[in-house]
Amino acid sequence: MSDGEVTVHVEQEQGAKQSCPICGRVSPGYDSRRRRWRHLDTCQYKTILVADVPRVKCEEHGVVTVSVPWAEPGSGFTAMFEALVIDWLKEASISAVSRLMGLSWNAIDGIMQRAVERGLTRREETSPTHIGVDETSFRKRHDYVTVVSDQKAGTVLYVGEDRTKASLKAWYESLTEEQREAIESVSMDMWPAFINATLESIPGAEEKIAFDKFHVAKYLGGLFPKSGG
Ligand SMILES: [Zn+2]
Structure with a gap:
C-alpha cells in the first residue's frame, strides 16, 4: 500500500495453458505485459489490480494478448x-x-x-x-x-x-x-x-x-x- 492506494498483484498459476482470445486454440506463450486496472475501493483506498498478462503466439492470429476474466479488452477498469x-x-x-x-x-x-x-x-x-x-x-x-x-x-x-x-x-x-x-x-x-x-x-x-x-x-x-x- 502506498499513497492511499492498495495494489493487488494477480499471478497466474504455474504451467497454466493459454489460448488465443480470437480462436481459442491453445498456443505457446510469447511474453507478458504488465497491466493495471482500477478495481472497487478497499475501505476508502483506491485499489489497483496488477497482473502480467501473457501474450501467446497463435498459429493463425500471431502474437495476441490473452483475455483476462475480470476486465474487458482495452479497459483500465475491472x-x-x-x-x-x-x-x-x-x-x-x-x-x-x-x-x-x-x-x-x-x-x-x-x-x-x-x-x-x-x-x-x-x-x-x-x-x-x-x-x-x-x-x-x-x-x-x-x-x-x-x-x-x-x-x-x-x-x-x-x-x-x-x-x-x-x-x-x-x-x-x-x-x-x-x-x-x-x-x-x-x-x-x-x-x-x-x-x-x-x-x-x-x-x-x-x-x-x-x-x-x-x-x-x-x-x-x-x-x-x-x-x-
Ligand atoms: Zn488464434
Whole structure:
C-alpha cells in the first residue's frame, strides 16, 4: 500500500495453458505485459489490480494478448468497477460521478460506451419492453446526453449527444419495426423533445409513455421553485 492506494498483484498459476482470445486454440506463450486496472475501493483506498498478462503466439492470429476474466479488452477498469460506475450514473449526474469517483470525462465515456456495446450485444437476443429515457448533464449547463436504459435488465442501451428529439429518434430508428412494437412502456421526464420523438416513433406511444414520480417532482420543482418548502 502506498499513497492511499492498495495494489493487488494477480499471478497466474504455474504451467497454466493459454489460448488465443480470437480462436481459442491453445498456443505457446510469447511474453507478458504488465497491466493495471482500477478495481472497487478497499475501505476508502483506491485499489489497483496488477497482473502480467501473457501474450501467446497463435498459429493463425500471431502474437495476441490473452483475455483476462475480470476486465474487458482495452479497459483500465475491472468489470465490477465499471458496473458500479454505471449504477451511480443512473442515480447522479456525470459530473457528480466524475468528482466523487475521481474519473475523467473520457474514462466515464469509455465505461458508458462499453456498457452500450454490452447492451447492444444483448439486444440482439431479446427486445427491450420497458425502457427509460433520461437526460444527464456533464458540467453545470452544457454537454447534455440522452441515455436510454432497459429497465428490466438494468442495462444501458444507448448514449446519444444532446437531449434533442433527433438524438432519441436516432436510437428508435436503429431498432427494427418489431422491436419498436415490442416496447410496452417508456419512462421519462416531461421533456417535449423526448415526448415528441417517442410519439413519432413508437406505435401507440400515447398509452406507453409514463412520467415517473421522480421526474415529475423535478419538473414541478423547476416550475414552482418556492413551493413545498
Ligand atoms: Zn488464434
